[in-house]
Amino acid sequence: MFSFCTDPSLLATPAWFACYLTTGKLMLFYASFGTVLLLLAITAPIALGFGFGAAAAARSRILPLSWFGKIYIAMVRGVPDIVFFLFFVIALDQGIEYLRHKIKCPDWDEPIRQGSDFIVCAAAKMPLSTAPQAWHEVYGFALAVLTFAIVFGAFAGNVLFGAMRAVPQAQLETAEAYGMTHRQTFWRILVPQMWIYALPGLSNLWMVLVKATPLLFLLGVEDIVYWAKELGGAKTARFTDYPHGDWRVWYFLGLLIFYLAFTRVSEIVLDRITARLTHGQATAAGEAQRKAAA
Template sequence: MFSYCTDPSALEGLAWLSCYLTSGTHLLFYGSFGTVLLLLAITAPVALLFGFGGAMASRSRIAPLRWFGKIYTSMVRGIPDILFFLFVPIALDQGFEWLRAKMLCEGDEPIRQGNDFVVCAAAKLPLSTSPPWVHDTYGIFLAVIAFSVVFGAFAANVLYGAMQAVPHAQLETAEAYGMTQRQVTRRVLIPQMWTYALPGLSNLWMILIKATPLLFLLGVEDIVYWARELGGSKTSAFSYPHPDWRLYYFLAILVFYLLMTFISERVLARVTRRLSRGQATMGAGGIA
């Protein structure tokens, strides 16, 4: 990064530290903070979409659809999150490769060979010849789906409760004015429910932020991965010219998450006040 970093062995003190903290691996560490923010930016709307679909399914008059919504929210909420974070990426990965194997692989060899899942090289995802960014993107894609399935179930429960909290008299009045069921849902139910849903969704957003270190378990090189790799005095592949600095690296992650939650609390509080203006709800604290 700096011109004097060409010979780090001749450096000491702050000059050596500045070269060390601007090395290629540290740039990857800094970039991993962007990976976490990207995951949050994509997962939050996708999970909300899953949740809205689950909530609407739970309210459906069609029994199979209603059962599906109830089973989805109950099953995901009743199983430890980490199991879904590990199960969903593996299941999706093998499902995609199974479909590709049926189209691209020749021969009749079984894909399931004992405990092994074996497909031809052409069916692998991503391909071994793909550039690194493709592998990283595919890993983040699987992580987004896993997070969205889990947090979508919690969002579905929150949104379902918010829909139930909308005064039924308002819905009946809309129907009395000749609105169809779809119009009542779109023009009355959904706009009204956000006031009741926002406190629960705010808590869910905070939980999602705190769950992002689980990316490390999904094979994504996130901030926890790099903090462990760079903070230790040595790894299985490298030896670093410093003692165990993991405390300082994890302290940097702690500050990052504290800032994230601090900013989120301020933004969500402002949104809650704006949506609750003029309504006698828990979020408003009375009629403004």
């Protein structure tokens, strides 16, 4: 990066650190923070959408739909995350490839399972093995987003299902007395009011999601924890221009600060949202807000 980086006498001086901290490998580490933030930014709304769908389905008057919502919530909540991340993702990946194989290579006569091998024709590979590595990473990332969304969607579904039932029944009865249809009651009365009851549970889920990102490496996405481990390990002078001892403690300290700062920012934002949603609600906090203003 800098012209003085090749000077060996600079070891462990500020200049050395300036060089060390700008190597390509460290750049990948910095970029992985972006990966994690991007994952959170994409996953959170999708998971919330899944959760909303599941909660709405679970309280539906159509029996099969209600079963579907309840089974989804119960099943995903009951399966350990790590099983889900190891088993489900490989199954999902193979399922996609199996379908593509059936469509794209109808006259393939060899079996797909040969011993422990999973063989589909080259055109059914997802992504194609000729695709650049970047596409493989995008695909892995998309699988990660989907898996996180399914898992956290089930938890969010349970939270929202509870929140929907916490909205005072009298409100819904009044709506119906005014002649609103079931659908109108749901969208105009229930949904706007349920968020305040859901927020504590959802904010917990958000915090868990923030810290669950190391599971990404199980899916082949190189996240900040993977890079901290890789970069922090002792390096000998033979294979790098920047040899150092075991620095994992420093790297993990950096991660600790990152996670703490991130949770703090999340808390501030969530507090503001709570204050806004409390406004005019028939809850203790809403009442306190009304009195303070008066």
